[in-house]
Amino acid sequence: MKRNIVILISGGGSNMAAIVRTAQQENWEQRYGARVAAVLSNQADAAGLLLAREQGIATGALDHRAFASREAFDAALAAAIDRHQPALVLLAGFMRILTPDFVARYAGRLINIHPSLLPAFTGLHTHQRAIDAGCRFAGATVHQVTAALDAGPILDQAVVPVLPGDTAQTLAARVLSQEHLLYPRAVRALVRAL
Template structure:
């Protein structure tokens, strides 16, 4: 029996990816979400967590004089839950280098593009405007480079001729809800790790695009 893997999830909004992570906790999955922390008191994800009897906390970034002060306070709250893994699920804050280093190798994020394409915002619009035939999402380890950490898993879907930003957003969201719980479970099982050479799955270095799933 694999020991439980304590997970803390950071959110800013509705928490649809959080819900997928919560729903994936079941017998045989060592991942255990110990707490959900938001930087906005009105984040609906807090309601989702409370409905699942998961402890929550709110830390308003506007109450702090600097990004560094906020991140230091956030680390203190997170570390109170002794996390093995910290997951960013729609956490709309750029993290300081000190925060990222503190959780190096145990900090995951999901990004709505096939990284390294379209780092940053407006990924679906950018993919459509570029005429891309494929789009998707990536789970990656967080490093000090924005959206630049080693990719663990990527879901690729075909861009349909009738797709607009709304339809493409919905389809990518559905893909996110498949791969994020998978990455959390792989990490909890000790299968997914970050090494000097990049992301590793079952002791094998993954390619730059990570483990590939076509949807």
């Protein structure tokens, strides 16, 4: 039984690349019947699409600006995703807020990674907000997506220290290095449980 994974990106796709690399190194297809079947983006020039194509993964792009409404875009995106019969849909730097209908369609199998220790610092500018709040620790969270922004059940987290003199950029880099370990670990646990 195939457990297809579809990953949605908007940019460079470093978390997507970490998942693909881990899946290949750990032979998820043979061990769990799981494979990254497709990488889709709302940006045709997203660098992550090239990375995926180089790995022989199907890719596609849908420009959200070409649609009259958020609902119309999400319907087209869902049709593109469903062609790959996904067991999991992973958001990996996909910079779109999804409609409740889209989220409901993939309930329980729509997963996101967020660069904070949720429930703290939902939304954007998480690293600067953590520094401004005087946090001693920051990190990343993998969670199920619900209609409420960054509020779904937490699946896994990684913690990093906030160091004296940190900027949003230095903290972001430290968190991202942990995201590349955290997201594949969380996805592995999910595919093993499918």
